[in-house]
Amino acid sequence: MPRLPQLLAALSLTLALGTPARADDIVHQRLPTDDYATARIALDDAIIDEGLRVASVSNFGAMLTRTDADVHHGAAVYRHAEVFAFCSVQVAARLVRETAENIALCPLTIGLYQLGAGEDTRIHLVYRPPAGHSPGAEAGRALLARIGQRVRENFPAGR
Numbered sequence: 001m002p003r004l005p006q007l008l009a010a011l012s013l014t015l016a017l018g019t020p021a022r023a024d025d026i027v028h029q030r031l032p033t034d035d036y037a038t039a040r041i042a043l044d045d046a047i048i049d050e051g052l053r054v055a056s057v058s059n060f061g062a063m064l065t066r067t068d069a070d071v072h073h074g075a076a077v078y079r080h081a082e083v084f085a086f087c088s089v090q091v092a093a094r095l096v097r098e099t100a101e102n103i104a105l106c107p108l109t110i111g112l113y114q115l116g117a118g119e120d121t122r123i124h125l126v127y128r129p130p131a132g133h134s135p136g137a138e139a140g141r142a143l144l145a146r147i148g149q150r151v152r153e154n155f156p157a158g159r
Contacts, residue, residue: 026128029148033155034121036080036114043112043125046150047086050143055107058083079121081113088143095136105130108144125151 031039047054061081068074087107095102111126125148130140 025131026126027144027148029125029152030120031123031125031152031155032157033123034114036112036123038154039112039123039125039151040082042151042154043084043110043147045154046147047084047110049150050088050147052086052088054084054086056085058085060111061113077116079114079116081111083109083111085109088140091136091139091143094139095130095134098134098136102130102136105140108140110144110147 033039044054059081060083061078064073064078064081065076068076085107086109091108092106095105109127111124113124113126114121115124127144127148129144130137
């Protein structure tokens, strides 16, 4: 019985920290194009069409290539890979009003990538939507879905 307080403390900490994001939470869209430059412009335009601006673009693929010589991770997976970060004041304000910890959900990000040579050359768009069923999470999911839809509309199948 002396371990019960420790067990309860560990359980409380686990519940307080929540569950980590899982890979199956990621929304993945394959675009019917292999033109990365055009897909990149389409994503930037879709974000702007929402009245937002891209705050930063992280060249994830270049970072992996650059660091391989030092850490030998061998992760040359991508021909192109970038992460676009942006923030919607309406979504962010709603999220943090629900709980201050939701600051960790801002900015929202969308990844755009193309696999390396010999792989499927189509462009991939990925994002992890906010979890939960709160109005803020729903607004974040709706925003990300609209942006993804706008990007897809630039590449009708069979074009």
